[in-house]
Amino acid sequence: MPIINKLFATYRAKGFEISSGLNPCHMDNDAAAPFTCLFKDGVPYTNGLGIALQEIYFLECLFDGYQPKKIFLIGNSFGWSTIAIGLLNREAQVVALDSGGDPKSIEGLEMTNDIGRELGLNVKAVKGISPTDVEEVVFKELGGEIDFCFIDGLHTNEQIVLDHDAVQPFLNEDGVILFHDAISCGMEPGIANIAKKTSGKIDYLQATSSGMAILHSGTNKQIEATLATFSYDDKLLDTMRQKNRQEKHRHLYRWKRSLDKRTKALTGLFSSKA
Numbered sequence: 001m002p003i004i005n006k007l008f009a010t011y012r013a014k015g016f017e018i019s020s021g022l023n024p025c026h027m028d029n030d031a032a033a034p035f036t037c038l039f040k041d042g043v044p045y046t047n048g049l050g051i052a053l054q055e056i057y058f059l060e061c062l063f064d065g066y067q068p069k070k071i072f073l074i075g076n077s078f079g080w081s082t083i084a085i086g087l088l089n090r091e092a093q094v095v096a097l098d099s100g101g102d103p104k105s106i107e108g109l110e111m112t113n114d115i116g117r118e119l120g121l122n123v124k125a126v127k128g129i130s131p132t133d134v135e136e137v138v139f140k141e142l143g144g145e146i147d148f149c150f151i152d153g154l155h156t157n158e159q160i161v162l163d164h165d166a167v168q169p170f171l172n173e174d175g176v177i178l179f180h181d182a183i184s185c186g187m188e189p190g191i192a193n194i195a196k197k198t199s200g201k202i203d204y205l206q207a208t209s210s211g212m213a214i215l216h217s218g219t220n221k222q223i224e225a226t227l228a229t230f231s232y233d234d235k236l237l238d239t240m241r242q243k244n245r246q247e248k249h250r251h252l253y254r255w256k257r258s259l260d261k262r263t264k265a266l267t268g269l270f271s272s273k274a
Contacts, residue, residue, distance in 0.1 A: 003087040004056055010083065010115060016040060021053025031184070034209040036080050047102040050080030051152070051180060052209035058230055063088040065222030068147030068176070072138060073097065074130045074163050075152035075180075077105055079112030079123075085150065086121040095141040096125040097133065099153075130159075131166030138170045146170045152180035157190030164194045164215075176216045176223065183211020205230040 008018055017040070022033040036050030051059075063085075069092050076082055076098035086094045094116075100106045109125045116123030128137050130153055138144055149171065151163045160179060167177065182191055183204060191213050195202050201218035204211060207230040216223055 001088075002060055003084060004053065004060075006087060007056065007080075007084055010119065011038065011080070014111065014115070016045065017042075020050070038078060038080075046078050046104060046108070048077050050077065051084070055180075055208050055210065055212065056084050058205065058208050058212070058226070059084060059088055061226045061229065062223065064226075066176075066220060066226075068092055070142045070145050070172075071095070071148045071150075072142060072146045072167060072170075073150045073152065074134075074167075075150075076108060076112060076125045077102065078108035079115060079125060081150060081152060081180075082112050082123060082125060083115050083119070083121070086116060086123040087119070090121065092122065092147075093142055094121065094123045095137065096123075097128045097130060097137055098125060099129045100127045131162045134163075134166035135170075138167070142170075144170055145172055147172050147175055149175070149177045150180070151177060155181050155185040155187065157187050157193070160187055160190040161193050165197070168198070174217045174220060176214065179213040179215075181210040182213035185210075187213075203227050203231050206232050 011018055016038045018036065018038060020034070020036040022030075024030055024033045027033040032049060034052040034054065036052065038045045038050075068089060071085060071089060071092050071094045073082055073085070073094070073096040076096040079096070082094060082096040086092075096112065098105055098109055100109065106127070109127060112123065112125035115121075116125075124141060126137055126141070128134075138146060146167055149167045151160060151167075153159060153163060160182075164177065171177065179187070179191065181187065183206070191202060191204075194215065198215060200215045202213055202215050204213050205227065214227065216227075218224070
């Protein structure tokens with residue numbers, strides 16, 4: 001069920017203006033344009049950015065047939081992802097962990113819990129640090145089990161490995177871990193290190209705005225169908241890059257073709273005179 005309108009309306013009711021899903025080409029090539037920013041009085045209110053509109057759509061597709069019961073998030077800020085996931089999984093327990101270190105993030109934790117109660121969601125945001133507090137929170141709030149984990153905390157190669165290692169012991173056999181900003185923040189080395197530690201399958205979701213990565217068992221057909229929609233093989237990506245380069249430099253290519261033709265014509269002319 002689509003939840004985008006509900007999500008926007010919920011935050012607008014809290015007094016926020018919302019920017020999300022904008023095309024970078026229309027915003028002076030701003031790479032942050034697709035992601036979610038909350039404003040008050042025309043000024044950005046949060047330090048970080050929430051997941052993009054297209055990534056919410058990805059979650060809608062993912063959870064259309066796949067319904068995890070115990071969900072854990074690392075990183076909460078103002079709860080944009082937490083509430084979105086809660087709306088898409090109303091029967092699940094959803095727990096988000098946030099260090100509270102960013103400006104206003106404590107307010108964000110409180111607001112997330114308020115929104116969860118107002119919408120009748122089983123959502124809880126708690127203050128804590130990964131990996132230190134993961135075990136305690138997962139046992140206390142989720143009974144020591146995780147079906148789905150969304151990692152969107154500190155975006156470094158070292159930290160995502162620590163986050164993965166902290167949640168992996170509690171991940172159920174068919175559990176899924178989704179990593180935000182994997183490509184955008186250059187975390188492929190960290191993902192590669194995680195791949196060495198697990199028997200699961202890792203896919204990159206190039207059709208998500210941040211280039212998410214996902215760790216899964218590879219046995220759930222409903223998950224596989226969504227991943228096939230949002231991921232591409234390297235050969236096709238290389239073809240697209242080449243096409244984009246040619247389109248970007250089409251005037252140069254046209255000039256080069258014209259020059260080649262003239263050079264051949266002149267070469268033929270001088271050859272005939274000789």
